[in-house]
Amino acid sequence: MDETNIQSLRAHIDRIDKSLVDLLSQRMELAYQIGQEKGKTGQxxxxxxxxxxxxxxxxxxxxxxxxxxxLKSLFAQIIALGRKAGEKGARDVNQKIGKTS
Ligand SMILES: O=C(O)C(=O)C[C@]1(C(=O)O)C=C[C@@H](O)C=C1
Structure with missing residues (x-):
């Protein structure tokens, strides 16, 4: 495989990596919103x-x-980040309505 092929395969990987980061960011936003809903009701x-x-x-x-x-170990990481985003959502919503814990 020549250098041009490697370059073009890497360019494809770069595009996929960008999409993965974008999708992960979207997932974390949703987990944050779920955390806000849970924070409102103390769940x-x-x-x-x-x-x-x-x-x-x-x-x-x-x-x-x-x-x-x-897949399981990848998603364990992703879900741990989802939990972190959710905890922030719950904290933020409670700070907004003046609850301390
Ligand atoms: O689905 C939920 O209730 C979430 O808070 C999202 C999420 C996730 O990242 O998928 C995060 C934490 C929960 O333990 C379960 C799932």
């Missing part, structure tokens, strides 16, 4: 059942270079 941000549902939905989506274990 806990972490919902283990929902997290299990997400892991379950990944089953059958594995591919040549992504095993189900790979």
């Amino acid at each position: 806990p941000v972490t919902v283990p059942g929902r997290e299990e549902e997400i892991y379950h939905s990944l089953e059958g989506q594995e591919s040549r270079f992504l095993t189900s274990e790979d």
Whole structure:
């Protein structure tokens, strides 16, 4: 494979990476909004059942270079960031309405 091919494959990877970051940002915005809703009613941000549902939905989506274990560990990171965004959403909404905890 010559240098031009590598350059063009890398350009494709760069575009995919940008899309991944954009989609992850959108996902975090949604988790933040869910956190705000939970904050309003005092519900806990972490919902283990929902997290299990997400892991379950990944089953059958594995591919040549992504095993189900790979997907699970990737999503463990993504969900941890979702929780962090949700905690911020709950904090922000409570600060706005003057609750301290
Ligand atoms: O679905 C929710 O209730 C969320 O808060 C989002 C999310 C996620 O990132 O997917 C984050 C934390 C919860 O434990 C479950 C799921």
